[in-house]
Structures are given as structure tokens and as C-alpha cells.
Amino acid sequence: MFFRILSIIFPVFAIIAAGWLYARLRRRAGGGIDMAFANQLNMDVFVPALVFAALASKSFDLASYGRLAVAALMLMLASGGIAWSLARLLREQPKTFVPPMMFVNSGNMGLPLMVLAFGDAALPAAVVLFFVENLLHYTLGTWMLDHHARLWTLWRVPVIFAALLALAIKFLDLPLWLPLFTAIKLVGDVAIPLLLFSLGVRLALSRWSDVRLGLIGMVARPVIGMAFAALMAYWLQLDERAAAMLMVFGALPPAVLNYVFAERYQQEPAKVASLVMIGNLGALIFIPLALAMTLP
Known part of the structure; x- marks a missing residue:
């Protein structure tokens, strides 16, 4: 079981570590680190292509993932309620x-x-979880930080637009030219390694400004999340x-x-x-624990 879990998490954390090491070496050499264009390209092109290909594939059946989507939604809302009480405490x-x-690193x-x-x-189920999390983050998450935010523009977010387009194609049973689908899938395949690498770079640039809150x-x-996951x-x-x-x-x-x-709304x-940096480091403990609890 140990080596099975290690074989699962090693590629994930190895690519994150590669991004972290790259950023640290660039800073030590006095070079600038600008992942802004790569991150923008990923969120505007590669991730939407990944989401579209997963949801528009022939193997994807929307009805079979309905309860999983509801479970993820309720899990996040319940986690938010407990976190609100904990914040007051x-x-x-x-x-x-x-x-x-509430909003986890589902991407x-x-x-x-x-x-x-x-x-x-x-992958389709993972994309459903990612879509539900992102949809709630861009709606409720935005509203929590700015009650005057214009949520009607949500469809302009490339990931949301790609998901809605793919779901519309599935619902209307429209044919999708196979070479076009293959091209979109190939573009989407870029997303996952780039997501992991950019996460490593982001962690290398983060600061340990409030260790106490980060450790809490x-x-x-993960404790609240796993408890509600089992319940749901x-x-x-x-x-x-x-x-x-x-x-x-x-x-x-x-x-x-x-x-x-938080940076955009100065919160x-x-x-x-x-919270993000220390929480992602804590994943080295809690992700293997979750896998040990679930893998047969």
C-alpha cells in the first residue's frame, strides 16, 4: 500500500518540486520570474480545452455524475459553515x-x-468536481469578498464557458468532428503538468507571514473536508x-x-x-492519508 500511494503522489509532488526549485534557482541567480503569461495561457486556453474534452467525450454521461456534483457542493458549503464558526472563535x-x-486546489x-x-x-468525474468548485468559487467566493460584484459576467470565464459549451453539445446531441475533438484534447493535455509546475513556482514566492493561522x-x-466527504x-x-x-x-x-x-480585493x-502555502505543504500528510483510506 505504501509503494502504491507513493507511486501516485510522487509524480504530482515531483513536478511541484521542479517548479519550486526552478523559482528558487532563478531568484538566487538574480533572474526574474514571470509566470503570469504561462498561467494566463493555461487558464484561458489549456484548462478550458481539458474541461471541454472531458465533458464532450462520448464516455461522459452527465446524469451519472449528478449525485457527485451535489455531494461536492454540499461539502464545500458545510466546510464554509464550520470555518465561519472557527474564524469567529x-x-x-x-x-x-x-x-x-471552502475552495480547494481541485485544478x-x-x-x-x-x-x-x-x-x-x-477524468470526467474529476472535471465535474473541478467545475463545481470553480463555479462556486467564482460566484459565492466573489460575492463573499465583494457584495457588489457583477456575477452575470461569469459565462465569460473561459473554464466556465468551455464547460457550458460542452454540456450544451451533449444535451443537444450535436456531432463533434473527431479530428477537431482530438486537437482540443491535445491542447488540454498541456494543462495538468503546467498547473503543477506553476503551483511550485507560486509556493516558492509565497511568504510565511502568519504561521499560526496557516497551521490551523x-x-x-482536510479534516473538515474528509469528515463531510464521508457523510455525503x-x-x-x-x-x-x-x-x-x-x-x-x-x-x-x-x-x-x-x-x-484576496490580493484583488485586498482581503x-x-x-x-x-493559508495556501502551508495548506499545500500539509497535503504531503493528508493526501496519502485520504488515499490510504480509499484505495482498495
Whole structure:
């Protein structure tokens, strides 16, 4: 079991470590580090292509993932409720602490981890989890930080647009030219390694500004997530693989996007950066634990 888990998590953390090492060496050599264009390209082109290819594939059946989507949604909302109470207990601003406890790294870490752990056939389910998490993050997450945000423009987010387009094609049963689908899938294949590498670069540039809050979040995020994952899987009677994927989803660390949002809305970005950084380091403990609990 140990070597099986190691074989799953090693490629994920090895690519993250490569990004971290690259950034550290560039800084030591006095060179600049600009991942902005690569990250923008990933979020505007590669990840949307990955999402579209997964949801538009012939093997994807939307109805079979409905309960998994509901479970993920309820898990995040429940995690947010517990985190709000914990933030009040810690005398921290809920708008600082709650989003990182709700919105997890379902893209950078979740997508490759799910595929490595459960096989290529798990990619559509992993994309469903990613889509639900992103949809809630861009709606409720944005509203939490800015009550005046214009959510009607959500469809302009490339990932959301790609998902809606793929779902429309499936719903209307429109034919998709196979060479075009193959081209889109090839473009999407770039996304996963680039997501992991850019996460490593981001962690290398983060600061340890609030270790206490980061350590609390490092434990609270996966413990709350896994507890509610088990509850939702039992309540909604998910099948074995869906329940296992939900457990891994619940164990994921805070999404890097939390820091981006905190910086944009000036919501204590230094504290959020620590929650994200230390939480992702804590994944070295909690991801293997979740896999040990779920792998047969």
C-alpha cells in the first residue's frame, strides 16, 4: 500500500518540486520570474480545452455524475459553515479564513491526482468536481469578498464557458468532428503538468507571514473536508469510486486562486498566502492519508 500511494503522489509532488526549485534557482541567480503569461495561457486556453474534452467525450454521461456534483457542493458549503464558526472563535475575519477552507486546489493538484489514483476513466468525474468548485468559487467566493460584484459576467470565464459549451453539445446531441475533438484534447493535455509546475513556482514566492493561522488551516481544511466527504458519500449512496474521489477532494489543500482573489480585493492577502502555502505543504500528510483510506 505504501509503494502504491507513493507511486501516485510522487509524480504530482515531483513536478511541484521542479517548479519550486526552478523559482528558487532563478531568484538566487538574480533572474526574474514571470509566470503570469504561462498561467494566463493555461487558464484561458489549456484548462478550458481539458474541461471541454472531458465533458464532450462520448464516455461522459452527465446524469451519472449528478449525485457527485451535489455531494461536492454540499461539502464545500458545510466546510464554509464550520470555518465561519472557527474564524469567529479564532477572532479572525471570516472573509479571510472561510474561502481557503471552502475552495480547494481541485485544478492544480486535484485533476492530476485523481487521474493517477483512479485512472484515465476518472477524468470526467474529476472535471465535474473541478467545475463545481470553480463555479462556486467564482460566484459565492466573489460575492463573499465583494457584495457588489457583477456575477452575470461569469459565462465569460473561459473554464466556465468551455464547460457550458460542452454540456450544451451533449444535451443537444450535436456531432463533434473527431479530428477537431482530438486537437482540443491535445491542447488540454498541456494543462495538468503546467498547473503543477506553476503551483511550485507560486509556493516558492509565497511568504510565511502568519504561521499560526496557516497551521490551523492546514489541519482544519482536510479534516473538515474528509469528515463531510464521508457523510455525503453515505447519505447520497455514492458508488465506491465516486466516494473515494470525494474523500480525496475533501482532503485537498486551499486553492491558489484564494490568494489571487484576496490580493484583488485586498482581503488580508498575506494571511491568505500563508493559508495556501502551508495548506499545500500539509497535503504531503493528508493526501496519502485520504488515499490510504480509499484505495482498495
